[in-house]
Each structure stands twice: as structure tokens, then as C-alpha cells.
Amino acid sequence: MAETIDSPDAQYALDLVKRICAEVGPGLPATHQERQRAAIIKAELEKHLGADNVAIEEFTLAPRAWLASYPLGALLMLGAALLNIATGRLPGASIWLTAVPGLALSHAAPLLYVLEFVLGFELIDRFLRKKQSVSVVGALRKPRATSVNRLLILSGHHDSAPENTWLHFLGYGMLFLSMIHFLGFATLLVMSVIQLAGVIIGSPDTVRLGTIGWVLLAFPIVPSIVYAAFFNMGWKGGGTVPGAADNLSACALVVGMGRLLVENPSCIPEDTEIRLICFGSEEAGLRGSRRYVERHLEELRRLGARVLNFETVVHPEITILTSDVNGSVKNDPEMVKGTVAAADRAGVPYNVRPAVLGIASDAAPFTRAGLKAITLLPFKVPQQMVAFYHQDRDTPEVLTIGPLLNVLKLALEWVRAGGE
Numbered sequence: 001m002a003e004t005i006d007s008p009d010a011q012y013a014l015d016l017v018k019r020i021c022a023e024v025g026p027g028l029p030a031t032h033q034e035r036q037r038a039a040i041i042k043a044e045l046e047k048h049l050g051a052d053n054v055a056i057e058e059f060t061l062a063p064r065a066w067l068a069s070y071p072l073g074a075l076l077m078l079g080a081a082l083l084n085i086a087t088g089r090l091p092g093a094s095i096w097l098t099a100v101p102g103l104a105l106s107h108a109a110p111l112l113y114v115l116e117f118v119l120g121f122e123l124i125d126r127f128l129r130k131k132q133s134v135s136v137v138g139a140l141r142k143p144r145a146t147s148v149n150r151l152l153i154l155s156g157h158h159d160s161a162p163e164n165t166w167l168h169f170l171g172y173g174m175l176f177l178s179m180i181h182f183l184g185f186a187t188l189l190v191m192s193v194i195q196l197a198g199v200i201i202g203s204p205d206t207v208r209l210g211t212i213g214w215v216l217l218a219f220p221i222v223p224s225i226v227y228a229a230f231f232n233m234g235w236k237g238g239g240t241v242p243g244a245a246d247n248l249s250a251c252a253l254v255v256g257m258g259r260l261l262v263e264n265p266s267c268i269p270e271d272t273e274i275r276l277i278c279f280g281s282e283e284a285g286l287r288g289s290r291r292y293v294e295r296h297l298e299e300l301r302r303l304g305a306r307v308l309n310f311e312t313v314v315h316p317e318i319t320i321l322t323s324d325v326n327g328s329v330k331n332d333p334e335m336v337k338g339t340v341a342a343a344d345r346a347g348v349p350y351n352v353r354p355a356v357l358g359i360a361s362d363a364a365p366f367t368r369a370g371l372k373a374i375t376l377l378p379f380k381v382p383q384q385m386v387a388f389y390h391q392d393r394d395t396p397e398v399l400t401i402g403p404l405l406n407v408l409k410l411a412l413e414w415v416r417a418g419g420e
Contacts (some may be wrong), residue, residue, distance in 0.1 A: 026237075038056065095199050133284075153307040157247045161243065163392060175382065242396075243400060261415065280299075310372065319378065319379065345417075361375040
């Protein structure tokens with residue numbers, strides 16, 4: 001049925017993105033603007049599904065926690081560096097009092113980054129201010145359907161990100177600065193280990209060898225601290241990033257799929273519910289999708305839920321992700337196979353790749369819970385990332401009809417086959 005989809009269907013999605021950007025603008029997680037974006041999506045879904053079939057789900061989160069791992073990590077690095085430098089230089093103070101805490105902080109900085117940011121554990125969330133966010137959930141079945149034995153979910157997220165400082169100012173230079181950041185982690189850790197080893201064996205020469213000097217402070221430690229301390233900007237109000245591509249493009253396609261399926265009910269498999277979800281607070285560490293899975297896990301398992309998630313739809317070639325959360329979560333091979341088959345039937349260009357560092361999506365909480373989920377990422381890295389990703393340049397002008405149309409075609413084929 002891919003032939004039933006044409007440019008006007010993709011144009012509908014593009015027009016919805018333009019409307020949200022014009023009427024609301026950016027919408028950081030758990031802000032009033034994010035809620036306004038959700039309200040427009042809800043109203044648009046209601047036009048197609050009926051008001052009784054669309055709901056808002058509220059949830060609680062600490063919106064700053066996930067990205068706070070960067071500045072907090074910078075503080076830990078700074079503390080570790082100062083303690084390292086102070087070892088043996090404080091009159092009357094035992095070198096143990098600086099070397100041991102210095103080593104501990106040099107471990108804590110990368111550990112916080114890995115656990116909170118890379119793996120997505122809610123490590124420091126409990127200590128930070130909580131706020132409310134919303135997800136929009138629409139439901140659709142075949143006309144006169146009396147029972148549901150299977151659930152297919154099409155999803156995206158409607159919040160936008162704080163602006164990435166270094167992408168905004170440095171472009172490709174951010175990639176180099178990111179490497180320096182990890183080098184700073186490693187250098188500080190190695191120096192602290194050497195220094196404490198010198199303390200343990202009673203060797204002043206080894207202690208001096210492990211003590212940071214001006215050269216290592218200048219590069220890479222201070223640049224690494226600065227990078228992490230000022231990783232993001234634009235936190236006031238709804239932020240500065242319109243998020244047209246990331247990820248209003250996906251939400252508009254979710255609504256567009258609802259519109260298409262209402263117009264083509266024969267595409268809906270028997271005994272199947274199609275759930276159309278626009279999650280909130282993805283840019284706060286996938287909190288919206290995580291809360292949804294936690295709340296509905298029993299139902300999702302009972303109905304054998306399958307999830308096709310859309311993310312940053314700006315390139316004609318669709319990347320089908322075989323993994324998620326920086327490569328740490330492996331998607332079900334059956335889901336990959338079914339999605340590839342849908343792409344083949346739809347006749348759209350695609351590639352199949354694992355997620356790399358920096359890629360995490362709302363499919364991940366489902367996969368982690370043992371459900372079948374996958375993300376489509378029609379996004380060219382690093383070219384499009386440098387051009388507008390998490391920047392104030394992520395406006396409707398970066399969107400074109402082709403990528404939107406390709407995702408619609410693939411998604412419709414996926415739904416027709418029951419996600420298989």
C-alpha cells in the first residue's frame with residue numbers, strides 16, 4: 001500500500017512542524033512550552049482519531065539531571081586536579097588526605113558520565129528539582145474491532161534540547177574537543193593512580209611523577225573541564241532550539257500515520273491496536289518513554305507490543321538501528337529483520353547500523369524491558385549534526401519532503417505486516 005502515500009501526506013507533516021515552531025517555538029523538557037507543543041499534537045490527533053481516543057499522560061522527572069552529568073563531572077575533575085596538585089605541598093597535612101580523595105574524584109568524574117549520561121541510569125535525579133512533563137497517546141483500531149491481541153506503537157518525542165555550546169560555536173571543532181575531553185578523563189585518572197602508588201610505596205619521585213604540572217593542566221585537563229562545564233546553553237524558558245528535525249519531524253509523522261490509517265483502515269491488521277505516542281522529555285534522558293514503559297509494562301508484555309520509533313527525519317536514506325543507548329542496548333534481530341523487509345517492500349533507501357556514542361532513542365526503554373522495539377534514524381552524521389543538530393538552526397527550513405515521505409512509506413508497510 002505504499003502507493004497510497006504521496007507528497008501531500010508528507011507535506012501535511014511538514015506543515016504541522018511549521019505550525020508548532022511558529023506558534024510555540026522551542027520546548028525544553030518539563031517547560032510550559034513543551035506542554036504547549038504537546039497540546040497542539042493532541043488536538044491534531046483528536047481531529048483524526050476522535051477526542052475519546054487521545055489522552056495526555058503526566059509524569060515526574062528531574063529535567064536537568066541527565067545533562068547535569070557534564071558540569072558535575074567538570075567539578076569532580078577540577079576537585080581531583082586541585083587535590084593532585086596539593087599533594088605534598090600543604091604544610092602539616094598528610095599526603096594521604098589529598099592523594100586518596102584525589103584518586104576517588106578522578107574515578108567519580110568518568111563514572112558519573114558513564115552511568116548517568118552514557119547508560120542512562122537515574123543516578124543523581126533524586127537530588128535535583130522535580131517537574132512534570134507530558135506524553136500524548138492516541139489509540140486506533142480497525143472499525144468495529146471487538147478484541148485486541150496485538151499492539152503496534154509508532155512514536156517520536158515532542159520536546160527540544162538545550163543548545164549544544166560547542167556545536168554552535170565550533171562546528172566540526174566539537175569533535176576534536178570531545179576527544180580532548182576523554183583524554184582529560186584518562187590523563188587525570190592515570191596521574192592520580194601514579195601519585196597514590198608513590199604515596200603507598202613511600203617514593204617521593206613517584207609522587208612527583210604523578211603530580212600534574214603546568215603542561216598537563218594546559219592540555220588536556222583544563223580544556224576538558226571547560227568543555228564539560230559549558231556543554232549546554234539556552235536553558236531559559238523553552239530554550240533556543242526549535243527542534244524541527246529533532247524531533248517534531250517524528251511527531252508530525254506519528255500524527256500523519258494516524259491520519260493515513262484512518263483513511264486506509266484496511267492497512268490495520270485484525271485484532272490489532274495502533275498506538276500513536278509523542279513522548280515528552282526525551283532530551284532529559286528518555287524519561288518520557290521510560291515512565292511510559294514503567295506504567296504500562298504488564299499491558300505491553302501481554303499484548304506483545306512492538307515499537308517503531310522515529311528520530312530526526314532529515315535524510316532520504318533511513319538508518320535502521322540494530323542497537324541503542326550508545327550501542328549498549330541490542331535491538332531484537334527479529335525487529336531488525338521485519339523493519340528491513342518493510343523498507344524493501346516500500347522501496348525506500350536504507351542502511352542497517354548499530355548506534356554509536358551520542359545516539360540514544362525512545363525505543364531503548366522498551367528494548368531494555370524485553371519488548372521488541374527499533375528506531376528509524378534518517379540523519380546524516382556528522383554533516384547534518386554539525387549543520388543544525390541541537391542548535392538554533394534546527395528550524396523547519398532543514399526539512400524536506402523526501403525523508404518524511406520515505407518514513408511514511410516504510411511505516412505503513414511495517415504496520416500492514418503487523419510489525420513482522
